[in-house]
Amino acid sequence: MATEYASSGEYIKHHLQNLTYGQLPPGFERHDAHGNVEVLQQATWTFAHGAEEVKAMGFWSINVDSMVFSIGLGLIFLFLFRMAAKKATTGVPAGLQNFVEWVVEFIDSSVRGSFSHQNPLVAPLALTVFMWVFLMNAMDLLPVDWLPYAAAASGIPYMKIVPSTDPNVTFGMSLSIFFLVLYYSVKMKGAGGFFSELAFQPFPKFLFPVNLLLEGVGLIAKPISLALRLFGNMYAGEMIFILIALMFGGGWILALFGGALQWAWAVFHILIITLQAFIFMTLTIVYLDMAHAEHH
């Protein structure tokens, strides 16, 4: 499978490249596959080919594949759960409702276990986080080449199908949660209370710059670690799938071995994707619980 690429390095690079849509600045030199160089006369909105073009597009560009897959998966989750919720009866549950109730009860007991305050937002938030992250991670189980090849066949140059291997996706979630943490910290403790929590502990008050530094780092570390943990795990998992896929180009013995490896890694990954979704959800609940607590 990797034989169509000039090198395995290029194969890997290609698989780790998002389908990015953005504006290339005027004067940018585009290199196509045949080595031709085209100098852009004016700013051009287009899909990026290669990492350099992505870099040149700057912040105001968008990863179309991440958006499409994450929104699609989110809509699948909401559609299924909404359908079950609309038909929810108090009688004997069956099929979809059974599954949905099982997930909801699992989330509910997790929230009850870790969150000791009253807030109607937390449980639905945890449910959304868990199911969305789980579905996005689950895309990892699809063989790495299927969708990208299908996309390439229909003219789309890049296709990264696991949204949680895009840091934009994980940070998008963790930063939203971070703002919720800040909001509830201020709402529950007041601005002064929140500040004193940051500044007047763990050391005595006269050391408040040290406290502020320590607690500030701890606060900032929350969203960053939350996003990076998920991103790192999924990115590394995807990377290993890609490396295994490289074996398929190396003769039938290696391909057979690669197939076995891919199966084993996929089985192991079933654990990883669930675990990562669960960790993301649990930490979300815990952070929000800390935001509500008067003193920790």
Next chain:
Amino acid sequence: MNFNATLIGQSITFIFFVWFCMKFVWPPVMNALETRKKQIADGLAAADRGKHELELAAKKAGDNMRDAKAQAAEVIAQAEKRAAQIIEEAKTAAKEEGDRQLAAAQANIAQETNRARESLREQVAGLAVAGAEKILRREVNAQTHADLLGQLKAEL
């Protein structure tokens, strides 16, 4: 890692999803779960109550049965007593009746005997007189021997 506007798009998407879930998914499911929980609790309570009522009813039925048995025994005892009494009365009545009939029969017999004796006496006296008449027709006046005959009649 390069960050771009996807970050913002993802945040908006995430917020929308959470809002939708909070508004349209979580409450109905939780509601159904809570209602079912309550129904189950009610059902269990009703079952308990039913069991309790069953116990009470069984106890009551046992009491009733015991009362009925006692009553029946009493009725039977009374009936037996009454039957014995009736038998006794019947015996007495029968004995009285028998005695009465016996007495009547005896009286009857005595009367008949007397009557037969009277008529016999008449007849014997008649026969004796007739015999005597035949014997004495020729020699004795009936009138002179009338006293004698009367005496004889009384002796018979």
